[in-house]
Amino acid sequence: MKNKRKLYFKLFTSTFYLSAFTFGGGYVIIPLMKRQFVDDLKWLEENEMLDMTAIAQSGPGPVAVNAAILLGYRVSGLPGALVAIMGTILPPFLILSAISLFYDAFRENRMISAFLQAMKPAVTAIICDVVFSMGSGIIKEKEKISIFIMAGAFLSSCMLHISTMMIVLVCGCIGLLWTVWKGKKR
Numbered sequence: 001m002k003n004k005r006k007l008y009f010k011l012f013t014s015t016f017y018l019s020a021f022t023f024g025g026g027y028v029i030i031p032l033m034k035r036q037f038v039d040d041l042k043w044l045e046e047n048e049m050l051d052m053t054a055i056a057q058s059g060p061g062p063v064a065v066n067a068a069i070l071l072g073y074r075v076s077g078l079p080g081a082l083v084a085i086m087g088t089i090l091p092p093f094l095i096l097s098a099i100s101l102f103y104d105a106f107r108e109n110r111m112i113s114a115f116l117q118a119m120k121p122a123v124t125a126i127i128c129d130v131v132f133s134m135g136s137g138i139i140k141e142k143e144k145i146s147i148f149i150m151a152g153a154f155l156s157s158c159m160l161h162i163s164t165m166m167i168v169l170v171c172g173c174i175g176l177l178w179t180v181w182k183g184k185k186r
């Protein structure tokens with residue numbers, strides 16, 4: 001029982017810390033989660049993190065919360081998922097509650113506006129890092145279908161301006177068919 005409490009505490013503090021000090025949305029938190037839960041704590045393998053990220057992105061709601069649910073469930077079932085959710089949603093809830101109390105003062109403050117403007121390039125760089133890290137992981141596997149899906153999704157989005165939802169659905173169907181086909185081959 002003591003080990004479970006330690007695990008829940010570590011899961012809560014890790015997700016709380018990541019959520020409290022990450023600005024820019026779910027895509028920014030993914031590389032930090034990878035570093036924490038794959039590299040440092042070794043709770044997940046890198047390919048598991050990639051799979052969880054894909055599922056988190058395709059599900060409804062914020063990517064960070066979806067990823068936390070999947071992570072918590074993977075680490076310790078339903079109680080772990082609940083602990084991870086609390087650790088992830090509590091910091092923004094507290095921060096936004098505090099900001100709402102002082103909204104007028106924040107809105108007029110030049111320093112805060114400048115700070116938020118200065119963060120935009122950093123967020124862009126972190127998102128580029130996520131794309132590079134995850135893309136290089138797929139390329140390292142050297143599975144042609146994964147590279148084809150990744151390239152097709154990129155081209156469909158950037159060049160053809162196809163809806164993201166349509167891209168996710170088509171890629172999901174291709175991945176499902178590929179997995180079924182590989183399973184029958186074995």
